Amino acid sequence: MPGFESLILGEKTAVVFDIGSVYTKCGFAGETGPRFIFPTEITQPNGQVKHFLSLKTAKEKRKFLTVFLHQLYYRHLLVNPKDRRVVVVESILCTTEFRELLADVLYNHFEVTAFYRAIPSALFAPAHLVTLFTLGLSSGLVLDCGYKEAVVVPVSEGYTLLNAWQAAQLGSETVYANMKSLLHRDALLVEEHGQTCALAEQPDTETMLTREVLEDLVARTCFVSPSQRAEQWDRWSSAQLNTTDDDEVAEPKVAEEHFVYPLNNLQVNKRLQVPSRLRELAVECLFRGDNDRITLASLLLKSFITCPVDIRRTLAANIILIGGTVNIPGFASRLLEELDSFLEWDEFSNLRALKGTFRIHQPPAEPNYVAWLGGAIFGALECLPGRSLERSVYLEKKTLPDWTSVIDTNPCESAQRPEFILDACGWELVADKR
The missing domain is CATH 3.30.420.40 (ATPase, nucleotide binding domain)
Incomplete structure (x- = not known):
């Protein structure tokens, strides 16, 4: 427990969170997984759900972050933000506007003591380490x-x-868009009394095929085919478009011709009758590419x-x-x-x-929170205080440093530990600085 560890070590465990476009992971440093994984959204007093992706202006985003982080601290983690450091795992394509808004909310509204930014996709330091830490x-x-x-x-x-x-x-957005177009073309809508009609003929398909429905459909049913079977689907699809071709191409075999997916987001009892081939074709956009x-x-x-x-x-x-x-x-x-x-x-x-030398590692966590785990490992290291941006420094400069230009800020303290520590551009042996 973070509270028990703080009594022994004298310093409270840092909070680690990864604010993604769709999901947010949050927990404590030194733990093997996030405490909570929940959508990056807030529910307003009128019951309307507001997603972060729908926000346009900086004022809306700041208000969203204030409410969202308040829920993160006080509803999920049950800790006081003033008492703990923060490790933020962020995307490399995260805009400067979002970084500045996040820092402003953390330092001025929640008054955190210090926070550290780590990037999962390894573009800026210490980006590479939060992922590579998990595998050593x-x-x-x-x-x-x-x-x-x-x-x-x-x-x-x-x-x-x-x-x-x-x-x-x-990314997943491309897969969902591809699945949506395939459903419009091939899926059937099963009415309450068993009657079927083409989904493309329905006027309210946008309310049926929401992002949540497409996400659930892909997660539950889709898989990636081997290259040989994918080529069979390509030949079959080309033959369907080329009606003048005399050579018939057989459709690859599937266990069942179609499956039924219930539309639970609707008030009426409607279901989708989906051809089984869509389970494989929806993900091919990631491997077949564009023009x-x-x-x-x-x-x-x-x-x-x-x-x-x-x-x-x-x-x-x-x-x-x-x-x-x-x-x-x-x-x-x-x-x-x-x-x-x-x-x-x-x-x-x-x-x-x-050729033949490519190897993919199996991380010690699910792929969707490996980056969070790397941030949690780094947040438990002794060098965290020296790498954090203190609140007093931020209030003085009113800006976040670019991590490609950050240098070791504690040379005296570092010289006492002849070991590898984290520097902005990578690993640096402290003993070489003496």
Whole structure:
């Protein structure tokens, strides 16, 4: 328990939270998992639910963060924010506006003593460490596949290779949009009395196919097919579009022709009759890409090409997948197949020596909160106070430092510990500073 540990160690355990676009993870440093994982939303007094993604202005976002963090501290964690340090795990694509708003709410409204920012996708220091801490690695390639986008960043000996990061809008949002279009095209709506009609003919499909419904449908039913079966679906789909082709292509076999999904968000008893092939086709958008042929595999390989030649094999053997989208069954095995397959492209001919060397680590936690776990590990280290931004410093400068320019702020204290400590650009041996 955090309270019991504070009596022994003399300092209360730091609070760790990861505010995502859709879900927020919160808990205490030194624990093996977050205490709570809940939607990033608030319920207003009139009963209306407000999502963070729907906010546009800075005033709305600040009001949202004030109410949301109040619930986080006083309803979920049951702690006083004035008594504890904070470790915030943030996305590398998080805007400066959001960072400044978050700091303003924490320091001025909740009056936290200090807080530390850690980035899961390893772009800025100490980004790489919050993920690599969970595996005890100093080198690796981190793929963060979340709701909005997929971000790839390589790390070598604790140093983030900022020139080799890659990003694309290949996250859960893309999968949900693809599933929605497939449902409009192929799904049937089963009425209360058993009558069926095409879903596309219904005028209120937007209220039926909400983000929550699509998320639940993908999480419960979808999986990633192996490359060979995906190619069979591609040939079948092409044959369906090309009606002049004399050669008939058989549809790949499925266990059941369709399945029924209840629409529990509606007041009436309606169900969706969904073709089983959609369970596989919905996720193919992550591996088939768009007109620019940007896929998850191509993102990783483009990052490899930008990295120095002598570290590519080490990075290939230490790939780490994080983010909620990675939870889809078959994701990791399909990605390995795609990596070896894409090496045949002329664009990636310089990487063909890596064929068969790609390895994906299994983190000691679910992919959707591996980054939080890394922040919790770092929050339990003795160097946390020296790496935190104190409230007095923030109130004086009214801005957050760029972590690419942060240096060791406690050289005297650090010189007493001949060990590796966290520096802004990576690992740094304190003994070398003496």
